């Protein structure tokens with residue numbers, strides 16, 4: 298506790314006002330209206346982030362880093378994804394998810410139905426993403442030096458089948474996580490191709506990382522909702538939204554309380570992104586019984602019991618099984 302507190306430094310002094318290399322100028326402008334010393338709660342000074350980047354994250358709950366992952370690496374992730382889809386490799390623990398509109402369709406299921414790979418920690422080729430030094434050096438600014446990769450996904454958002462099921466409702470990722478402290482968790486999300494509003498880029502509600510964890514449940518959507526795609530029950534519909542349009546290789550780092558989602562894919566292409574949620578390895582597990590997270594705990598435990606073929610897998614266990622150390626030492630996770 299006190300060690301973590303020790304590491305939360307006071308950042309004093311001059312704030313550089315030069316233009317930021319990150320986007321969303323309309324919101325970043327607000328962060329630079331003062332030259333007053335500020336206490337930064339959400340990031341560490343490792344010498345990497347500029348003061349503007351740190352302030353941007355502080356105010357908005359995310360930063361966008363352009364051109365971070367190479368085309369060569371992305372090509373390798375794409376190749377491996379396709380090998381998995383063709384069932385040329387079998388990966389222990391991997392969840393291959395199909396869009397609900399396709400999974401529930403009576404028609405022949407063509408193999409392009411894969412909408413998401415989850416838990417690829419046992420696939421060395423995809424897991425390379427989680428260990429890329431260019432990603433980890435940013436992650437460290439939020440988690441500190443001991444880093445666990447807790448949750449991995451390759452999202453292949455399909456062309457919408459006509460029922461708007463390709464949407465991802467607005468949510469806070471912390472809803473799924475029975476570990477804390479919140480501020481030592483961060484998601485890295487890399488576009489594997491150009492992502493736009495048309496193909497369903499991320500949409501974020503800047504600043505919502507400063508709020509608390511909200512109640513989540515399935516949204517009431519006529520065309521159906523994908524399994525475990527819970528959404529925030531009540532959010533302010535007038536809150537400003539930022540559509541995070543990105544080029545291939547651009548990477549967004551975001552806080553687990555940031556409300557975000559993604560829109561319908563209105564193109565004919567599959568919109569691909571790869572992501573990993575990281576946590577400091579000295580985070581600790583919490584019991585979510587009696588909290589708003591109880592509904593997801595029950596759902597995850599049910600699926601996990603099937604998946605791991607054993608009874609009574611706790612929510613905490615499902616995370617401890619999946620977590621992998623990627624830097625430093627494994628402490629309490």
Ligand SMILES: CCCCCCCCCC(=O)SCCNC(=O)CCNC(=O)[C@H](O)C(C)(C)COP(=O)(O)OP(=O)(O)OC[C@H]1O[C@@H](n2cnc3c(N)ncnc32)[C@H](O)[C@@H]1OP(=O)(O)O
Nearest residue numbers: 392393394395396397400401470473522523524525526597
């Ligand atoms: C642990 C979560 C961690 C997330 C943390 C970070 C924040 C991330 C935010 C999210 O991404 S939230 C969404 C996360 N989603 C998941 O974790 C769901 C992962 N998917 C699965 O577990 C499986 O794909 C699923 C259990 C849904 C289906 O398993 P199978 O591939 O074995 O399906 P199968 O073909 O045997 O079908 C079993 C049933 O599931 C149904 N099904 C299949 N895909 C579905 C789908 N996408 N949505 C809803 N139902 C689905 C299918 O129709 C069928 O229904 P019936 O029993 O009524 O016949």
Ligand SMILES: Nc1ncnc2c1ncn2[C@@H]1O[C@H](COP(=O)(O)OP(=O)(O)OP(=O)(O)O)[C@@H](O)[C@H]1O
Nearest residue numbers: 375379381382383407408409410411412453566567
């Ligand atoms: N089994 C699969 N499940 C999900 N997506 C897949 C699968 N196989 C391929 N894809 C992805 O689906 C998209 C379309 O694949 P497809 O190979 O049909 O078209 P293409 O590569 O865009 O063009 P073409 O093959 O006609 O030159 C690609 O982005 C590919 O990565």
Ligand SMILES: O=C(O)CCC(=O)C(=O)O
Nearest residue numbers: 452465470557558559570
């Ligand atoms: O890639 C997307 O559409 C968003 C996914 C997302 O927010 C998540 O899986 O937690």
Ligand SMILES: [Fe+2]
Nearest residue numbers: 468469470557
């Ligand atoms: Fe999310």
Ligand SMILES: [Mg+2]
Nearest residue numbers: 375379409567
């Ligand atoms: Mg092809």
